Amino acid sequence: MAKQTLSSPVPSLAPEHISRVNTGLLQWYAQKQRDLPWRTTSDPYAVLVSEIMLQQTQVDRVLPKYQQFLTAFPTLEALAAAPTADVISVWVPLGYNRRAVSLQSIAQQVISRYAGRIPDTIDELLTLKGIGRYTAGAVACFAYRKQVATVDTNIRRVLHRLFLGLEHPEPKVNDAQMLTLAEQVLPPGEAYPWNQALMDLGATVCTSNNPLCMNCPLQTECIAYAEMSQHSLFPSGAVLRQLRKVAEKKPRYQAQPFTSSNRYFRGRIVDLLRSLPPEERLPLSTLGPLIKADFSSAQEDWLQKIVTGLVKDGLLDANEDGVKLP
């Protein structure tokens, strides 16, 4: 009985096609690669810092903070031993402040469980809370030159367009299948430049909404480009916007404006506490009016819930006297 425990098969790809794409993209990357500081270091710690920072955050915003962070916390040991409040403070304004706590936690996990050496295999990296499949692959490849595939949003989009066609109205493969595809097209011995090249192309040419197909070195090899060429709304940007619009299921608009969202006030609270002298606590009765002009006693439960959430994420230290950064 064939049970479907394994992931569904990936559409088969022509070896000649893969080879031409490999050659073309690597050649393009050799000429056009972006000059990024984490590409010139061999320090696994620096690579780890860059990868955590780059999660859901554009390169341009990470660049200055990457240098500042490494100056403040030059080594894994320095980061692990630092006051968490300092790590959270240096993190501004990258957002997703949990990542700051998580990054320090990873440093502490590496010291306690791996004798201070960041692991070089995906399986070991995945045992660290805060590292998922993408970051595990990125660290293994970019810090240790392991010949492994890894898939982020750029790579997912680029590989889909090159080998499967347009990702709209819906992707032709799921995440597990895309990882398998990425492994199948990985050029032997070239994992580092290949993975970097895919992300460079995705960030600068094969962008999400308005791809610059006219500048693409793989135009003649791209399934999606061929599909778009037959579309009445060609060029590419108009095609993608149209397909995305058609595919849109529900507006699922925000019922409330962002400035009244839970997320907004979490940010306000952390930002406020960053400006406080170290170890000084702020009573909730003071905190409420500071983050919300019309704060009333009826909203104490609401505030308490947000505080509890922040504590759970390791972003806040709360006791009966009030709250501060941990």
Place this chain on the structure above:
DNA sequence: AACTCGGGGTG
């Protein structure tokens, strides 16, 4: 599978 988690840049 769907939600949550920031914040700045862009058209």
Place this chain on the structure above:
DNA sequence: CACCCAGAGTT
């Protein structure tokens, strides 16, 4: 204003 982004953990 809407959408985007080198994801991961939780429910």
